[in-house]
Structure formats: structure tokens, C-alpha cells
Amino acid sequence: MGEERVAVITGAAQGIGRRTAEVLAEEGYLLAVIDRQPVTGFEALSFVGDVSDEADVQRFVAAVEARYGRADVLVNNAGIASIAPAEDTTAEQWRRVLDVNLTGPFLLCQAFGRRMLVRGTGSIVNIASVAGLMGVADRVAYNTSKHGLIGLTRTLAVEWGGRGVRVNAVCPGWVKTEMDDESQSSGAYVDTDITEHVPMARFAQPDDIARAVAFLADPARSGFVNGTALPVDGGWAADGSWQSLRLSARSRA
Secondary structure, three states: OOOOOEEEEEOOOOHHHHHHHHHHHHOOOEEEEEEOOOOOOOOOEEEEOOOOOHHHHHHHHHHHHHHHOOOOEEEEOOOOOOOEOHHHOOHHHHHHHHHHHHHHHHHHHHHHHHHHHHHOOEEEEEEOOHHHOOOOOOEHHHHHHHHHHHHHHHHHHHHHHHHOEEEEEEEEOOEOOHHHHHHHHOOOOOHHHHHOOOOOOOOEOHHHHHHHHHHHHOHHHHOOOOOOEEEEOOOHHHOOOOHHHHHHHHHOO
């Protein structure tokens, strides 16, 4: 890869964020990670903090600058879920989800983006969701935050693309992570609710998402990709079939 590149990843303690850190490390990136819990198990500048807290973000940026002097890639992965009917979602729940899932990425995009713009190069990858491409019942705050994150992605892409900074989003479908375990334990859904809908008949794995992030991070592979919201969902967002048709298509010889 030549000169070692620096990747910043939020929410890297587990799930998609952790696997993304591992994949980018395998590709030769130096890592800086932030999470609300300590991140261990691989070599990185590790910072404990809240991405929705502007002071924490500024301290993290200063730590990255002090260690590496730059960031070539920013992956905004940190996020939280909230499952409740819209009429029962409290203002406090709404604000917390939007603070973490949307305000946090904005703060990090702004802070690291300013520095990327000075250098005239950089790639930002925001982890959105298929819930940012369509409505999913009982997730009003989460859906809204992910729709907003795609809007942020597109806006920054058109503002910054001509100045050397590409901004894209990855939109995972349902992924087998700790967040999925927590959602299922609440009784929100079971495995077959997902696998019977996904044309590829399985959940995503964190590695599926991490490989897409690595593609969008690398200017050699995706240098003219800017402003996209890439579904990595096994075809979930493409499938307009009704359930009996969906399942019959799967069983044809």
C-alpha cells in the first residue's frame, strides 16, 4: 500500500465496528478507534468516549492528530437501536438515538473532514442501514436517524467530492451481532422473520459489511464512487415479492 494509511473507526468494541477494524488492519491501515467501552484485542490508538459528546470528539481528534498526524479514512459505525411503536417512543429515547446515530457522525465528519480537506484527500464511510432506505415498523427513531445519515452522506459528498474527500454510506440488512441478540431477546423478531425475507436466505455477517467498507475506503478500488448508499443486505431492499412468492421462488429446481 506504500505509505501506511490511518483509519478511524467508531463503535469498534464489537460487531461490525470490530470486524471492520480487523479487516482494515489486515489491509495495512494504522487504526484509531473510539467506543464507550475499552477496545482490546488488536493494535490501535484506543479512546473511550461518547461520539455524541462534542468534547469527547474533540479530545479524540486531538489524540489521533498527536499520534498519527492525519486520518485517511473515517468509518462512522457507532449506533444504538430503539424498538417501540411511534406513539410510545419518548422524546428522551428519540433524542438519544438521533444524538448517537446522526449527531455523532456529523461531529466526526466535520472534525476529521476539515483536516482531510486541507490535505485534499480522504474517504468517509457512514454505516447506515436498509432502515435508512425504507420504513420498518416500531423503529421510528432508528429509521429517522439512518435516513438522516444517508442525507448527511449525500450532502457532504456533493460539498467535498470536488475537494478530494469522498463520502459514502453502507446500508446493512440484518447482521448477526450483539445488537441483533439484544433485539431478539426483547421478542421483536426471530431468525426466520429475517431469513424468510432475505433473497439470499441468511443474515449478514460482520465480515460482509467490513469488506464493503474496505472497498469504499480504498481510492484504488472505489476512487470515483462518491455519494452512494450501498445496500449490503442480501437483496432485502430489492425484494418486492409477497411472502408465498418469495418462498416459492427459492424452492424451484
